[in-house]
Amino acid sequence: MSTTEVASKTAAVSVQNVRKVYQRDSLQIKVLDGINLDVPQGEFVALMGPSGSGKTTLLNLIAGIDRVTSGRVTVAGTDLGPLSEGELAKWRSRNIGFIFQFYNLIPVLNAVENVELPLLLSPLSKRERRERAMTALRIVGLSDRSKHYPRQLSGGQEQRVAIARAVVTDPTVLVADEPTGDLDHQSAEEILTLMETFNKEFGKTIIMVTHDPRAAARARIQHHLDKGVLSN
Amino acid sequence: MALPISYNVRNLRSRWKVTLLAIFGIALVVAAFVTILSMARGFNIALSSTGSDNNAIVTQRGSMSELSSWIDIGNANLIAVDPRVARGADGKPLASCEVVVITARPKKGTNIPLNVTFRGVTSIAFNVRNNIKVVEGRSFTPGLYEVIVGKKIADRVSGVDIGSTISIQRKNWKVVGLFAADDSSFESEIWGDYDAMAPAIGRNGGCESLTVRLTNPSVLASLDKDLRANPQMQVQADSERKYYENLAGSIGTALIILASFVAIVMGIGAVFGAMNTMYAIVSQRTREIGTLRALGFSRFSILISFVMESVLLALVGGVVGCLIALPMNGFTAATGTNSFSELAFAFKVTPDLLMIGLGFAVIMGFVGGLLPAFRAARMPITRALREA
Numbered sequence: 001m002s003t004t005e006v007a008s009k010t011a012a013v014s015v016q017n018v019r020k021v022y023q024r025d026s027l028q029i030k031v032l033d034g035i036n037l038d039v040p041q042g043e044f045v046a047l048m049g050p051s052g053s054g055k056t057t058l059l060n061l062i063a064g065i066d067r068v069t070s071g072r073v074t075v076a077g078t079d080l081g082p083l084s085e086g087e088l089a090k091w092r093s094r095n096i097g098f099i100f101q102f103y104n105l106i107p108v109l110n111a112v113e114n115v116e117l118p119l120l121l122s123p124l125s126k127r128e129r130r131e132r133a134m135t136a137l138r139i140v141g142l143s144d145r146s147k148h149y150p151r152q153l154s155g156g157q158e159q160r161v162a163i164a165r166a167v168v169t170d171p172t173v174l175v176a177d178e179p180t181g182d183l184d185h186q187s188a189e190e191i192l193t194l195m196e197t198f199n200k201e202f203g204k205t206i207i208m209v210t211h212d213p214r215a216a217a218r219a220r221i222q223h224h225l226d227k228g229v230l231s232n
Numbered sequence: 233m234a235l236p237i238s239y240n241v242r243n244l245r246s247r248w249k250v251t252l253l254a255i256f257g258i259a260l261v262v263a264a265f266v267t268i269l270s271m272a273r274g275f276n277i278a279l280s281s282t283g284s285d286n287n288a289i290v291t292q293r294g295s296m297s298e299l300s301s302w303i304d305i306g307n308a309n310l311i312a313v314d315p316r317v318a319r320g321a322d323g324k325p326l327a328s329c330e331v332v333v334i335t336a337r338p339k340k341g342t343n344i345p346l347n348v349t350f351r352g353v354t355s356i357a358f359n360v361r362n363n364i365k366v367v368e369g370r371s372f373t374p375g376l377y378e379v380i381v382g383k384k385i386a387d388r389v390s391g392v393d394i395g396s397t398i399s400i401q402r403k404n405w406k407v408v409g410l411f412a413a414d415d416s417s418f419e420s421e422i423w424g425d426y427d428a429m430a431p432a433i434g435r436n437g438g439c440e441s442l443t444v445r446l447t448n449p450s451v452l453a454s455l456d457k458d459l460r461a462n463p464q465m466q467v468q469a470d471s472e473r474k475y476y477e478n479l480a481g482s483i484g485t486a487l488i489i490l491a492s493f494v495a496i497v498m499g500i501g502a503v504f505g506a507m508n509t510m511y512a513i514v515s516q517r518t519r520e521i522g523t524l525r526a527l528g529f530s531r532f533s534i535l536i537s538f539v540m541e542s543v544l545l546a547l548v549g550g551v552v553g554c555l556i557a558l559p560m561n562g563f564t565a566a567t568g569t570n571s572f573s574e575l576a577f578a579f580k581v582t583p584d585l586l587m588i589g590l591g592f593a594v595i596m597g598f599v600g601g602l603l604p605a606f607r608a609a610r611m612p613i614t615r616a617l618r619e620a
Contacts, residue, residue: 060613060614063526065525065526065613065614065617066612066613066614085530085531086530086531086532089525089528089529089530089531090528090530091528092526092527092528093527093528093529094528096526098523098526098527100523100617102519104519104520104522104523104617106239106520106523106524107246107520108239108242108243108245108246109239109242117524117527118527118528120235120236121527121528121529165527
């Protein structure tokens with residue numbers, strides 16, 4: 001049994017001694033400095049910390065949209081380091097569900113088409129894709145808004161569509177970057193409840209970056225980052 | 233899997249103002265390109281259908297055109313009975329002795345004088361050149377001061393309607409018919425009877441050119457060689473097609489060069505226009521591109537999607553451009569020739585030219601979309617997601 005396979009049994013996400021340094025002209029900016037983090041399967045983890053502490057960078061590395069300077073990130077049993085750009089894209093489509101602060105829905109696609117978008121990368125037929133997208137919309141309580149375009153939805157509804165899009169491929173890990181950052185209190189509560197539901201009822205591993213202590217309180221585990229170092 | 237084309241269509245529709253501007257720009261370029269090509273095509277048709285490879289035109293040696301040529305009737309008769317000259321069903325040689333004079337006629341609408349070739353022919357001319365058809369009225373009567381007018385020049389000069397009388401060389405000639413000649417330059421001429429015209433214009437006892445039907449196009453070289461070898465004749469034989477091509481001088485080539493130049497200059501402009509539009513679209517959709525990449529769409533599928541969008545935009549522009557160019561089909565224009573007379577020709581917007589126009593539009597869209605699409609595809613995901 002290989003090391004990566006062992007990792008997959010014990011943790012959905014394993015971050016080992018990760019450093020991330022950005023080069024700006026002659027300046028080297030250290031964003032993450034020796035991060036070690038294991039996220040067990042089915043956990044709901046909040047990453048907290050002040051602006052510039054490196055929490056979004058860490059989330060991006062776990063989600064496979066950025067590369068480590070050194071160290072290793074293993075997600076769902078796959079070491080992301082050796083994967084090519086194309087392999088990483090394919091891997092993301094199967095393993096990661098994204099929830100963004102500003103929802104990032106495609107404005108020219110309606111709700112069900114937005115949810116269906118990641119399924120275009122799967123071998124499902126058109127009918128199967130549509131059925132799955134409708135199921136996801138039903139779970140987030142928006143089946144009656146399937147034909148609505150993002151501009152016709154409220155912020156909370158847009159984020160729920162985004163969550164449906166994130167879960168429709170049944171990914172291993174959901175990554176959420178400030179998912180309530182653009183929402184009013186009530187909508188934020190609804191979104192956090194929905195995320196809790198996916199965590200508790202569907203066993204989804206969730207890693208959420210947030211500034212908001214009330215949002216973080218909904219997670220089972222909280223980690224704090226400060227100046228690129230994990231403090232607990 | 234690539235992004236569906238409907239995604240591109242909706243994006244173009246949602247930014248309809250930018251899209252319309254880009255379509256309009258490309259449409260104008262394609263319209264100009266197709267129009268100039270149709271002009272060159274019409275001009276070439278006029279030239280290529282004027283002369284036949286089966287015919288030879290005999291003129292005085294050293295002359296550049298019929299106007300500066302003279303062949304004595306005795307020599308003309310000797311050439312006509314040459315065995316290399318074909319004979320008609322009646323056994324007579326297919327040799328047309330013709331006189332020409334340039335006459336000025338007022339241009340329709342402006343009264344600016346246009347030079348028109350007035351040609352005196354016998355009935356044999358219609359057998360030697362079998363593309364001459366009287367399309368309105370009748371042919372002239374031998375011995376009478378009657379003329380038939382080429383339909384292209386009839387469109388361009390005034391006072392040549394059937395039934396009207398025109399004054400040429402102090403004689404009044406009655407217009408009795410209009411003739412067509414497969415869009416050739418003969419449609420830019422006025423034809424009358426040789427026997428009535430030669431004395432009227434002071435060209436007795438010979439002809440300015442002798443057009444003969446050859447038994448076979450391959451005998452032309454030997455006929456020319458033998459005629460040139462005869463010191464008493466001082467004549468030369470040329471392919472009729474080549475003669476008329478030379479008569480038009482470098483105009484045909486100039487038109488093709490003009491079309492290419494306009495296409496290149498405007499095409500480069502349009503490519504930059506399309507590129508600018510696509511860069512603007514890419515920049516407006518940076519976060520969207522980041523999202524698609526994060527969801528797992530490959531760089532290649534993003535590249536293809538943006539190139540497709542640009543090509544689609546250009547294709548619509550191409551179709552609009554072709555529609556703008558289409559009414560130019562049949563529009564008559566004219567140019568001077570080395571014989572100082574008008575050569576009228578019709579613009580020919582043919583299906584193949586429309587296809588070339590569409591192909592040109594697709595190339596513009598492809599080239600214009602490629603760099604912005606590369607930019608979109610190569611954008612780091614984390615940076616793209618940070619864009620507003």
